[in-house]
Amino acid sequence: MKNEQWWKDAVIYQIYPKSFKDSNGDGIGDINGIISKLDYLEKLGIDAIWLSPVYKSPQDDNGYDIADYQAIDTMFGTLEDMDRLISEAKTHHIRIIMDLVLNHTSDEHRWFQEAKKSKDNPYHDYYVWRDAQDGQLPNDMQSVFGGPAWEYVEEVDQYYFHQFSVKQPDLNWDNEAVRHELYDMINWWIDRGVGGFRLDVIDQIAKVPDLKITNNGPKLHDYIRELNENTFGKGEFITVGEAWGANIDNAKLYSNPDGSEFSMVFQFEHIGLDQQEGKEKWDLAPLPFIKLKQVLTKWQEALDGSGWNSLFWDNHDLPRIVSRWGNDQAYRKESAKMLAVVLHGMQGTPYIYQGEELGMTNVQYPIEDYEDLETLNMYHERKKQGYQEEGIMRSIHAKSRDNARTPMQWDASDNAGFTTGTPWLKVNPNYIEINAKDNLEDPDSVFACYQKLIALRKSYPIFVDGHFHLLLEEDENFFAYMREDENSELLVVANFFDQQVNLPLELDLQDYTILYQNYKDTSGNLYRPYEARIYYKQK
Structure with missing residues (x-):
């Protein structure tokens, strides 16, 4: 690296x-x-x-x-x-x-102020321009903020391209x-x-x-x-x-x-x-x-x-x-x-x-x-x-x-x-x-x-290096996953909703320690509304 x-x-x-x-x-x-x-x-x-x-x-x-x-x-x-x-x-x-x-840029940027003065201005090609076609727009592209993506400038008899606001002319990266x-x-x-x-x-x-x-x-x-x-x-x-x-x-x-x-x-x-x-x-x-x-x-x-x-x-x-x-x-x-x-x-x-x-x-x-x-x-x-x-x-x-x-x-x-x-x-x-x-x-x-979560990330390399495995893929209540590296395992279990539910997962947690829990105590497999826990063990 x-x-x-x-x-x-x-x-x-x-x-x-x-x-x-x-x-x-x-x-x-x-x-x-x-x-x-x-x-x-x-x-x-x-x-x-x-x-x-x-x-x-x-x-x-x-x-x-x-x-x-x-x-x-x-x-x-x-x-x-x-x-x-x-x-x-x-x-x-x-x-x-x-x-x-x-x-x-903004249309108030110095480059654009120069660009619209004439086609010969060295800054003209800093932006995306197309000739007017019998008073018609170059094509029917629309801007993200609504309306055409082309705006006419009389001084140069051309349209400039803007994907966003009319006040945000697109830069020409081909230049x-x-x-x-x-x-x-x-x-x-x-x-x-x-x-x-x-x-x-x-x-x-x-x-x-x-x-x-x-x-x-x-x-x-x-x-x-x-x-x-x-x-x-x-x-x-x-x-x-x-x-x-x-x-x-x-x-x-x-x-x-x-x-x-x-x-x-x-x-x-x-x-x-x-x-x-x-x-x-x-x-x-x-x-x-x-x-x-x-x-x-x-x-x-x-x-x-x-x-x-x-x-x-x-x-x-x-x-x-x-x-x-x-x-x-x-x-x-x-x-x-x-x-x-x-x-x-x-x-x-x-x-x-x-x-x-x-x-x-x-x-x-x-x-x-x-x-x-x-x-x-x-x-x-x-x-x-x-x-x-x-x-x-x-x-x-x-x-x-x-x-x-x-x-x-x-x-x-x-x-x-x-x-x-x-x-x-x-x-x-x-x-x-x-x-x-x-x-x-x-x-x-x-x-x-x-x-606490920020401190854990600094203290346990598994937060950075551990491979991710989703658990309970089809479960309607729990977001649970395992992180694993050569030396350790991290288990994250979260009840995503406001109903009290039992965790439908047989886990032997006696070797794990709880790094974080969002309730003051835990009650085994029972998870209260929005309860989340992080378990950790050394291999």
């Missing part, structure tokens, strides 16, 4: 800066707010922070529309603040992972100059001391719009290997590619153990299970539990020894897992801990999204309290289409991205201790009961569970 691969037993914590901690009372989280909470994160035990974008941006897409890769948006602070975060995080044994958007500009920028961040990168929609960079190919284009892995060779491949960096189109075969390329592409990939197969087949995420369906076990097992087995998994339930685009697949009322603590146990016992690098370690929940606001563009667009579209208000709001309460973006709940003071001003997004009213201060004072809290 050319790299130390420290990230294999690491745990990553994602921060959505706008909602984490406000230091100056303007209602928006910022870099100095993050610095003020590094003690808290060190106490939790995490190894790195994945920082959602803080670059200069018009915020058309929450900072994923970058106007300057080498400047910090004033809402978050300054470049000096960023340097201080990188430096101070190191003193807490925490690395900073920057969120990189290499598929597109070598573009690629090397991006490599120079990445190396500039490496020189500033960052520990790695999360690469947004990276599977889109090799698009071929004339053939209507957006993800997994023919040159994709050539481009990624070149990117690696020119930047982070030279050091001990963690890299994770976001790839909604990932399957087993290309995930093995993305996370090849030879280090030629990325450390790991985010794949989302398990995330789409609780929606109606062939429909949108808003079209809710019960979680097919056995299918969930099958999907996670498939990825565990397929990448064992030939790739690496990223493990996650939550992120800035997903609802809170305790509300989604747990029970955020009567069994909030128990189910939050159970879900943590199931995830952290698997092979891969676990990701914790801010507030997940507190058992933060979804919100149920009236429509006027939502800020997320995707949510508001869906609401208005479905109203026009004749959907009932009650059904629309049920979908929003279940799946809106704002569920993840409500301000972090630090304590029971005004605005959950997030800000002294007016928060940009309404705070979840349950912050009185659910907050970091109370969690830290309670040895049996959700925070304490995550802290």
Whole structure:
């Protein structure tokens, strides 16, 4: 191995800066707010922070529309603040992972401002352009955010391609100059001391719009290997590619153990299970539990020894897992801990999204309290289409991205201790009961569970190396699996639901010790609602 691969037993914590901690009372989280909470994160035990974008941006897409890769948006602070975060995080044994958007820029980026001046401008070919055809669009491709994927620019009598917002023109990776500009920028961040990168929609960079190919284009892995060779491949960096189109075969390329592409990939197969087949995420369906076990097992087995998994339930685009697949009322603590146990016992690098370690929940606001563009667009579209208000709001309460973006709940003071001003997004009213201060004072809290699971990963190599074997494949209640290496066995057993049930498995557990249990005692084969245990034995 050319790299130390420290990230294999690491745990990553994602921060959505706008909602984490406000230091100056303007209602928006910022870099100095993050610095003020590094003690808290060190106490939790995490190894790195994945920082959602803080670059200069018009915020058309929450900072994923970058106007300057080498400047910090004033809402978050300054470049000096960023340097201080990188430096101070190191003193807490925490690395900073920057969120990189290499598929597109903002239309306010200097390159695009030049590109649309004339076809002869050297920056014109930094983007994807096609000639107008008798006033017609180049083809009928649609953008992810709705509407045509082509936008006309009169000055050049051409259309530019945008897979996402009209304010996010796609970069032309076929242009070598573009690629090397991006490599120079990445190396500039490496020189500033960052520990790695999360690469947004990276599977889109090799698009071929004339053939209507957006993800997994023919040159994709050539481009990624070149990117690696020119930047982070030279050091001990963690890299994770976001790839909604990932399957087993290309995930093995993305996370090849030879280090030629990325450390790991985010794949989302398990995330789409609780929606109606062939429909949108808003079209809710019960979680097919056995299918969930099958999907996670498939990825565990397929990448064992030939790739690496990223493990996650939550992120800035997903609802809170305790509300989604747990029970955020009567069994909030128990189910939050159970879900943590199931995830952290698997092979891969676990990701914790801010507030997940507190058992933060979804919100149920009236429509006027939502800020997320995707949510508001869906609401208005479905109203026009004749959907009932009650059904629309049920979908929003279940799946809106704002569920993840409500301000972090630090304590029971005004605005959950997030800000002294007016928060940009309404705070979840349950912050009185659910907050970091109370969690830290309670040895049996959700925070304490995550802290323990992180410590176990550091102490027992089997969490990293052990092979995965699913148990009770067809059981409707239990998520149970064995991890095994040459020296030891790890047994994870979780009652996934709110019924008390007996474990239908004959196990001789006298040689095992319990590393973790989410109830204060155990009662043999009887598992209470959402009960989870981790057993361990030396061979």
